[in-house]
Amino acid sequence: MELYELTITQAHQGLLKKEFSAVELTKAFLNRIEKTDKEISAFLTITEDSAISQAKKIDNRILTSGKIPVLAGIPIAVKDNILIKGIKTTCASKILENYIAPYDATVIKKLNELGAVIIGKTNLDEFAMGASTEHSGFFPTKNPYDLTRVPGGSSGGSAAAVAKNLCCCALGSDTGGSIRQPASFCGVVGLKPTYGAVSRYGLVAFASSLDQIGPITKTAEDAKVLFEAISGKDPKDSTSVESNVSSATLRGVPRFARSSKFRVSSLKIGVPKEYFIKGIDSGVEKIIKGAVEKIEKLGAKIKEISLPHTKYALSTYYLIATSEASANLARYDGIRYGLSKSENKDLLDVYLQSKTKGFGDEVKRRIMLGTYALSAGYYQAFYLKAQKVRTLIRKDFEKAFQEIDAVFAPVSPTPAFKIGEKIDDPLLMYLSDIFTVSANLVGLPALSVPAGFAGDLPVGLQIIGRPFEENKILEVGKIYE
Amino acid sequence: MIKKEEVQHIAKLARIKLSQQELKRFQGDLSSVLDYFNSMKEVDVSGIEPTFHPAEYFFGKSLGKMRKDKAESQPSGVVNKLIEAAPDKEKRHIRVKAIF
Numbered sequence: 197m198e199l200y201e202l203t204i205t206q207a208h209q210g211l212l213k214k215e216f217s218a219v220e221l222t223k224a225f226l227n228r229i230e231k232t233d234k235e236i237s238a239f240l241t242i243t244e245d246s247a248i249s250q251a252k253k254i255d256n257r258i259l260t261s262g263k264i265p266v267l268a269g270i271p272i273a274v275k276d277n278i279l280i281k282g283i284k285t286t287c288a289s290k291i292l293e294n295y296i297a298p299y300d301a302t303v304i305k306k307l308n309e310l311g312a313v314i315i316g317k318t319n320l321d322e323f324a325m326g327a328s329t330e331h332s333g334f335f336p337t338k339n340p341y342d343l344t345r346v347p348g349g350s351s352g353g354s355a356a357a358v359a360k361n362l363c364c365c366a367l368g369s370d371t372g373g374s375i376r377q378p379a380s381f382c383g384v385v386g387l388k389p390t391y392g393a394v395s396r397y398g399l400v401a402f403a404s405s406l407d408q409i410g411p412i413t414k415t416a417e418d419a420k421v422l423f424e425a426i427s428g429k430d431p432k433d434s435t436s437v438e439s440n441v442s443s444a445t446l447r448g449v450p451r452f453a454r455s456s457k458f459r460v461s462s463l464k465i466g467v468p469k470e471y472f473i474k475g476i477d478s479g480v481e482k483i484i485k486g487a488v489e490k491i492e493k494l495g496a497k498i499k500e501i502s503l504p505h506t507k508y509a510l511s512t513y514y515l516i517a518t519s520e521a522s523a524n525l526a527r528y529d530g531i532r533y534g535l536s537k538s539e540n541k542d543l544l545d546v547y548l549q550s551k552t553k554g555f556g557d558e559v560k561r562r563i564m565l566g567t568y569a570l571s572a573g574y575y576q577a578f579y580l581k582a583q584k585v586r587t588l589i590r591k592d593f594e595k596a597f598q599e600i601d602a603v604f605a606p607v608s609p610t611p612a613f614k615i616g617e618k619i620d621d622p623l624l625m626y627l628s629d630i631f632t633v634s635a636n637l638v639g640l641p642a643l644s645v646p647a648g649f650a651g652d653l654p655v656g657l658q659i660i661g662r663p664f665e666e667n668k669i670l671e672v673g674k675i676y677e
Numbered sequence: 678m679i680k681k682e683e684v685q686h687i688a689k690l691a692r693i694k695l696s697q698q699e700l701k702r703f704q705g706d707l708s709s710v711l712d713y714f715n716s717m718k719e720v721d722v723s724g725i726e727p728t729f730h731p732a733e734y735f736f737g738k739s740l741g742k743m744r745k746d747k748a749e750s751q752p753s754g755v756v757n758k759l760i761e762a763a764p765d766k767e768k769r770h771i772r773v774k775a776i777f
Contacts, residue, residue: 239717298758391731405730428705433743435700435732484755511717522691529692531773536764543774547692560693561706564684568707578714583727590728639731663735 199224200361204418207364208266209542211258218251218258218269221364222313225271229362232516236338236347238357240276240318241284247271250313257311266421268311273363275354276317277324278409280304287400288332291535291554301398301427302433303409304369310425315363318353322556323525324374324402326350327608327628331558338615339381341653345612348378349505350610354412355382365413365422371401372513373607373632376379379412380607380656383646385673386412387419390663391639392437394423395430403520406513407634416645416673422668457669458625461495466600470506471631477610479650484606487647487657491604491675499600503592506634508585513633514626515569515582522566528554543635561622590638593660602669603660606631607644611653631658641666645673716719 199221210216226244254269273282277287279297286292320332329337329352337352339345341361347356351368355378358366368375370388379386387410394409406446411422430436467488472481492498530536530550537549569578608628618625635642640663644656657676661669684704688695744755763771
């Protein structure tokens with residue numbers, strides 16, 4: 197087995213047993229990036245020097261103490277919308293092309309403290325807005341399983357890098373499916389944590405009530421290791437919480453949800469009928485149904501459930517996400533940082549020129565959609581209405597979770613689609629998110645685990661859990677490995 | 678179909694300049710998405726409270742407490758870097774063009 201094929205837990209064992217050094221491990225990935233990243237273009241920045249020096253520190257620690265945290269010396273890639281001090285953070289946007297982060301995101305601070313080796317920053321759809329990584333302001337990333345297809349998005353660079361063994365694991369961010377859908381398309385594990393489980397400090401904001409950082413890994417066990425490393429309350433993000441908070445303190449979570457020993461035979465799995473609709477790829481449907489049968493054979497109870505407001509989830513999501521984005525992206529004004537352009541002396545011209553030249557089409561579209569939804573005359577009909585429908589979607593899940601432990605659903609209606617197939621039709625691209633957005637609207641944890649292949653293309657199973665029950669859905673996910 | 682003038686008005690509010698060609702393209706794009714959003718109109722939300730944030734539902738009012746409105750001093754290195762990042766500056770001031 198090559199070093200770059202190892203999981204986090206395997207690499208950790210190898211380091212402890214001194215089968216290889218952290219420097220050797222890091223170099224194995226850096227060499228592989230050098231040789232093969234040109235095929236898929238997953239990386240925007242490689243942080244070779246700091247990676248090697250961090251790896252050397254870990255080797256010293258192993259020599260002197262013999263004990264290291266699980267993530268120490270583990271090469272990890274980071275989506276380029278997460279700040280790493282002194283390194284470019286571009287969000288794959290021309291407007292931040294030369295932006296150097298002045299401080300570390302909280303997740304990066306935690307990874308550094310644990311001794312993880314950050315080897316580079318990965319490509320994404322500009323400002324994480326997209327489902328294919330084709331909306332990167334620099335270049336598209338390709339799917340390692342089929343170079344004519346997209347890796348999904350927006351964390352396409354991170355998912356493709358893990359799938360191609362260019363890093364041991366990666367961080368992504370998920371606002372409406374941006375971890376789970378690329379994980380599904382690239383045949384890797386992706387976890388969107390419960391809203392608030394992971395600090396968003398230092399994550400470039402897209403839609404603040406929906407964004408979460410999460411792991412993209414080769415196995416569910418690795419996802420657990422990485423999730424535990426980055427989660428927890430952070431004074432710098434007032435919406436973050438301790439994720440081991442007892443269920444009793446959570447409203448809307450039934451008493452029996454309190455974590456107990458995991459047993460498949462005591463699990464109740466809900467399969468929502470609204471997630472198996474016309475237009476879903478037959479290969480995807482077969483794989484998800486096969487996954488349901490598999491867990492049923494292992495003793496879990498299967499129950500068909502209804503989440504009746506599912507068909508409004510996509511509209512609700514896009515109205516809320518674009519509204520929040522239009523406010524969040526107002527900060528790119530050419531004054532304090534980032535691209536600044538102007539042709540004459542007035543301030544308005546700086547705003548107009550900087551935004552017009554700095555943002556790509558999809559970002560402009562979303563800013564305009566959000567501006568529209570929040571503008572006088574449309575606020576009630578669009579934005580406020582969407583926030584009320586969000587309540588109905590939340591109640592659908594609350595009701596379902598009275599009877600079940602987890603929801604099984606497809607991640608996306610199709611496997612990876614062709615590069616160029618949806619780029620000219622924004623609505624068609626948005627429909628790729630139809631099964632993933634509800635978890636963000638409600639704040640629920642949701643996992644994508646590889647569940648099979650449709651032809652040559654991997655397909656993920658989505659497992660949605662109760663708030664703060666990441667460990668349970670990860671345990672369920674292990675069944676499919 | 679959303680009117681061209683409306684697209685132009687939104688672009689102005691969003692501080693984005695559109696060429697005639699872009700205006701036409703965005704008119705089509707926004708119209709098809711807004712048509713899709715319109716399906717939401719059929720949902721009855723009478724008596725339903727909005728959920729602006731998932732945290733409201735998990736924790737009620739116990740979460741999202743504001744910190745005290747008190748300036749916290751930052752390391753000077755960070756402050757310098759923040760100033761350095763500004764495209765147009767004079768000493769430790771960020772220069773802004775005239776409003777009018």
